[in-house]
Amino acid sequence: MKVYKSILYCVLSVFLSSKIQAQFISIDDAKNASELVNVLTNNSSCLQISNETVKGDTHTSAKNSYGTFTNTSSNFPFKTGIILSSGSSSNASGPFIRDFNDGNNSWLGDTDLNQTLNINSVNATVLEFDFIPLTNSISFNYLLASNEYQDNYPCEFSDGFAFLIKEKGSTNPYQNLAIIPGTTIPVSSFNIHPKIVFNDGCEAKNESYFGQLNTNPNNNSPINYAGQTKILNATSSVIPGKTYHIKLVVADDRFVYYDSAIFIEAASFNSEIDLGEDRLLASNNAICYGENYIIDTQLPPNYSYNWYKDGFLLPLETNPSYTVTSAGTYTVEVTLSPSTCVATKDIKIEYTPQIELKNSSLSLCDFDGNEKETFDLTQADTSIKNNNTSLSEITYYENILDAKNNNNPISNPLHYTNQTLTQTVIAKVTNSYNCAYYAELTLNVLKTDNQLPANIIIAVETTNFGGDNNTATIESISNGDFEFSIDGIFYQKSPEFTKLAPGNYIARARDKSLCTESVPFPFIILDYPRFFTPNGDGYNDYWTIKNLNTLPQATIRIFNRFGKFIKEFQSSNLNWNGTLNGYLLTADDYWFNLIFENGKSIKGHFSLKR
Known part of the structure; x- marks a missing residue:
């Protein structure tokens, strides 16, 4: 978009001697439409071109807004090509000079560009032609150069351009190929620029696609534009044999000042073979190890095909597709008919590392x-x-x-x-x-129907007299993949069971590797009352150890708190009523010693209350 600024720019750049000697692009603006298209296609027979037309500047005598360019400078990426400009194309030769550029309100815009970009264009330059592709893809390389890359103009204004394509005769709208890769956003100085700091400025947009500014006085730019994008590629899938119409157009938006131009590389417009993107480890789209991958040209079978791997001909492969089983660079060489021109395309295939799983x-x-x-x-x-x-x-x-x-x-x-x-x-x-x-x-699931119980459990070690916080540890034979239970329902890997209440239990173990179960092993958790009240009221009149009747060989000895022996009884006679030789003993703390049959003993104490 062009805008007339109130700021007066009357000081032009002074040509230094170094600039006079610098290398700039040269413009030939005397080419007709056929010559321009021939430069684009390099006269390729893989495209059938017809109905070429070009139009542009109608008010500047002896000058055209289109032409071809030749470049010998290393500071510009294209050696030759064509230029379409919203001003006189001859003004594109560098170095950059800050100027309003030229233009005229009588030089009209383009309705298709307006509809595509939703702008109101003036000073349009248009190159159009029909073509019939013989392959399934077309593309060309270009860059946008613009004098909108000054001050803070990219934050607000942008000229318009588009590369439009559709099937000839179709009433469908054009498709614009001049878009930022991977998006539908049109390429423009408004949509591609670095961070702008002039005045309030604005943040960068799609800066990875921006090439350079040419506004530095010491920058001997080969072109007379304030800035330029990097090389961009416009591409489209097409159907071989169909007739398409291409329209390349650039224009100012509303205002005729600060021109822009499209530079298109020579020989970059051609029928191409679309084999898809390279499948690489670095881009995280390599082929999975062990899988086949089909490279498909999607071209007619009546074409002639040669396939190569890493430069070596695969003599038996003559089909439109090839099945890849190993990494390499694959090339297809297709002789197209009826033109008999040859198109080639490479694709690089990599495989992910082998993964070995085990059943x-x-x-x-x-x-x-x-x-x-x-x-x-x-x-x-x-x-x-x-x-x-x-x-x-x-x-x-x-x-x-x-x-x-x-x-x-x-x-x-x-x-x-x-x-x-x-x-x-x-x-x-x-x-x-x-x-x-x-x-x-x-x-x-292993059957155990015929397995006899085994002597897996040796003993069960318990802690007693812990209220509801006792433990039991099952001791088993040393060899086996055992799991243990004390209720016959829930089994666990650990042989230790905690937080057990007093009572009778049965320990079980089973060997998961042999599918054998143990002989049930009973054990008890003992407890005793911490006090008793032998007052004859029928409640808590006797002191005893719970579950002791299951251990008939156990002996209990009771002592007062000074260690004097008071009473001894066997587990078959479980109760003590708090007397000694028929006399009532005083309320006090008393101690006991429980002696098991194997000689192990447990000590504890309780209180007698009256």
Whole structure:
């Protein structure tokens, strides 16, 4: 967009001797439409060109707003090509001179450009032609140069340009190919610029596509524009044999000042073969190890095809597509008809590193005979991953079809119940490139019907007299993959059980590797009252040790707090009524010593209250 600023720019740049000797682009603005298109296509027979037209500056005598350019400077990326400008193309030769540029309100804009960019254009230059592609893709290289790259103009204003394409005769709107890659945003000085600090300025936009400013007085720019983008590529998929119309147009928006130009590289407009993007590790789209990849030209089978890998001909490969099984640089050489021109295209294919998973298995014993067990599938994770910690967490599926389609994953792999006595589930894992790999996990439920109980438990060590906080530790034989229980229902890996209340228990152990169960091993947790009140009211009149009747060989001895022996009785006579030789003893603390049959003893104390 052009705007007339109230600030007077009357001081022009002075040509220094070094600038006079500098290398600038040279412009030939006497070319007709056919000559311009021939430069774009390099007279390629892979495109059938017709109906070329060009129009532009109608008010400047002996000057055109289009032409060809030649460049010998290393400061400009194109050697030759064509230029379309919103001013006289001959003014494009450098160095940059700060000026209003030229233009005229009688030089009209372009309605298709207005509709595409929603602008009100003036001073339009338009190159149009029809073409029939023989391949499935066309593209050309270009850059935008503009005098809008001054002061804070990129924050507010922008000229318009577009590369428009549609099927000839179609009533559909044009498609604009001059867009920022990966977006639908038109390329312009408003949409591509560095951070602007002049006046209030503005933040950078799409700066990675900006090339350079040419406004520095010491910058011997080969072109007479304040700034330019990097080389951009306009590309479009096409259908071989169809007729398309191309319209290349650049114009000012509303105001005729501060011109812009499109530089298009010579020979860059051509039929191309679209093989897709390179599949590289660096871009995280390499082919997964072990997979095949089809390179498809999507071109007619009547063309002639040669395929190469790393420069060597693959003599048996003459089809429009090729199936890749290993890394390399692949080239297709296609002889197109009816023109008999030859088009080539390369694509580089890399593979992700090999991942080796291991099939694994888990086995549980069917101790209850119902043929169902609860498996912790994650116990096999490390084995399946083959100790490769870089892989993702494993997701389990009941079949390979669900695994490959990401359907119905096992929701709780920590508690999975088997469906059959022997069942295979699928483990799915991905690497850092999101490649999926699969392994089998076999679940075995082992029958125990004919197994006899084994003498697995040696003893049970208990702590007693702890209220509801007693412990029991099951001692077993040394060899075996054991799990333990004291209620016959819940089993655990640890042989120690805590927070046990007084009572009778049965210890059990089972060997998961041999699917054998132990002979039940009874044990007791003892407790005693911390006080008793022998007053004859029928409540708490006697002191005893709970459950002692299960240990008939135990002996209890009672002492007063000074250590004087008071009473001894066997477990068959459990009660003491607080007397000595028929006399009532005084309220006090008393001690006891419980002696088991094996000689082990436990001491404790209690209170007699009256």
